[in-house]
Amino acid sequence: MIHILTLTYLAAPDVVAAHLPEHKAWLRDHADKGRILLSGPRPDGGAVIVTADLDDTQVRELVESDPWHLLGLVSYGLTAFEARRTSPGVVTSPEPDAGVLLINVATTNNAAETVDTLASAVEHVAATADGFLGSRLLTSVEGDAVINLAAWSDEQRFAAIFDDSEFSRRYKAFAETTTGAKFRLYRTSRVITPAR
Template sequence: MIHVLTLTYLTPRETVLAHLAEHRAWLREHGDQGRILLSGPRPEGGAVVITADLDDTQVRDLVESDPWHKLGIASYAVLSFEGRNASPGVVTSPVPDDGVLLINVATTDDPAASVDALAAAVDHVAATADGFRGSRLLTSVEGDAIVNFAAWSSKAEFDVIFQDPEFTRRYQAFAETTTDAKFRLYRTSRIITPNR
């Protein structure tokens, strides 16, 4: 389960700020371990922390380890949900799994045509392929390259797409719009969050 933790300050702002460094160190530690996906202050006061896919015991232990919780500076409200869909690149498991990330880089003289052709191939995958978690197509600032950043449940499920004649036809049409294209599959080796 993904958990949205809403923090409400129980002490004056001066006390919150006096212990901010300890809280930030806690955020970074758990962010670097993949347990915290996103966090930040709320405009109306308090803060929000979004966790990775943790069970009830793990989220309870996480909350209890926060210096703000230990010192009575903030209370936590927990909203849990089943995280079925995530934007490509968002890895919700705090421990390595079989998932892979595809990075496909192509140089092109016509980025609009290349993006359209690659989008046609990815749209087919999105409608037909098991294990496809989503894709993000990027165009370089210079306009000479595009990148497909896609997430898959496993390398085996990714490999299957090359047995689909419709995908290979569409991918070939994409390749014809590029001057060069190369892809690699990756797994997360380490997470480093901002230290500020």
């Protein structure tokens, strides 16, 4: 389950701020371990943390290790939900799993045409392929390259799309708009978050 943790300050702002460095170090450590996906202050005071896919025991241990919690500076509210959709590139599992991220880089002389033809292939996959978790198409600032980031549940399901003749037809149309294209599958090896 993904958990949204809502922190409410129980101490004066200057007391909370005095212990911010320890809290930030704790946040970074858990973000680097893949346990925390997002965190930040709320405009009305307090803060929010969004966890990776953790069980109740892991979330309790996470909260109980927060220096602000240990010092009694915050209380935690909790909302849990099952993440059924994620944006490509967002990995919700803190531990390596079978999921893969496709990165397809294509050079082109006509980015708009390349994006349109690639989108046609990806939309077909989105409607028909098991294990497809989502895609994001990017165009270089210079307009000479298109990148497709696509998340898949596993390598085998990704490979199965090449057995689909309609996908192959659409992918060939995409390839004809490029001056070169190459894809690779990736798994997360390490996460490094900002040191601030």
